[in-house]
Amino acid sequence: xxxxxxxxxxxxxxxxxxxxxxxxxxxxxxxxxxxxxxxxxxxxxxxxxxxxxxxxxxxxxxxxxxxxxxxxxxxxxxxxxxxxxxxxxxxxxxxxxxxxxxxxxxxxxxxxxxxxxxxxxxxxxxxxxxxxxxxxxxxxxxxxxxxxxxxxxxxxxxxxxxxxxxxxxxxxxxxxxxxxxxxxxxxxxxxxxxxxxxx
Numbered sequence: 001x002x003x004x005x006x007x008x009x010x011x012x013x014x015x016x017x018x019x020x021x022x023x024x025x026x027x028x029x030x031x032x033x034x035x036x037x038x039x040x041x042x043x044x045x046x047x048x049x050x051x052x053x054x055x056x057x058x059x060x061x062x063x064x065x066x067x068x069x070x071x072x073x074x075x076x077x078x079x080x081x082x083x084x085x086x087x088x089x090x091x092x093x094x095x096x097x098x099x100x101x102x103x104x105x106x107x108x109x110x111x112x113x114x115x116x117x118x119x120x121x122x123x124x125x126x127x128x129x130x131x132x133x134x135x136x137x138x139x140x141x142x143x144x145x146x147x148x149x150x151x152x153x154x155x156x157x158x159x160x161x162x163x164x165x166x167x168x169x170x171x172x173x174x175x176x177x178x179x180x181x182x183x184x185x186x187x188x189x190x191x192x193x194x195x196x197x198x199x
Contacts, residue, residue: 043130043162043164057125067152068121072148073146075145076114076141077143080093080143088109105140110141115171118171119167127199128196133195135192141189152168162198169190
């Protein structure tokens with residue numbers, strides 16, 4: 001049984017922008033849509049009864065359209081260490097002197113991880129995240145930023161056992177020294193749609 005289907009496009013700078021490398025993958029040929037059949041196959045045969053027996057909310061308790069705003073207030077710390085653990089050696093993530101702002105750029109997976117934690121605060125009884133519909137980085141995140149997330153439960157799709165929950169997480173950053181509180185005038189940094197399993 002396949003456990004992962006993942007496509008990533010590595011973007012590498014060329015000295016000569018007119019150079020022909022022979023590599024011109026058509027990323028539009030890869031479907032961005034996840035069919036209901038594929039999603040259902042992902043969880044086929046799962047037994048979520050032990051999670052339900054542990055208590056907490058279940059799929060029947062969830063309502064599409066529910067929103068949680070301003071979750072988190074999580075300060076971004078240990079950015080170079082997490083980039084190093086991911087084997088990401090890009091200078092922008094390690095050397096603050098290499099940046100025009102004098103601040104280290106946070107590895108995108110770090111921001112996504114914080115957003116996932118915030119989704120877990122909104123929906124604490126999720127079994128796991130099984131798919132992403134899209135994940136757009138809207139602006140950079142820097143070490144020391146404080147991240148807040150608005151979570152929207154867009155759809156609840158019943159399964160034979162549990163349900164698929166379609167979630168949108170929109171993250172904004174308050175920059176170090178701004179003195180903000182995650183209000184809407186903070187910088188939008190991430191727009192992520194994910195699909196998780198609820199017992």
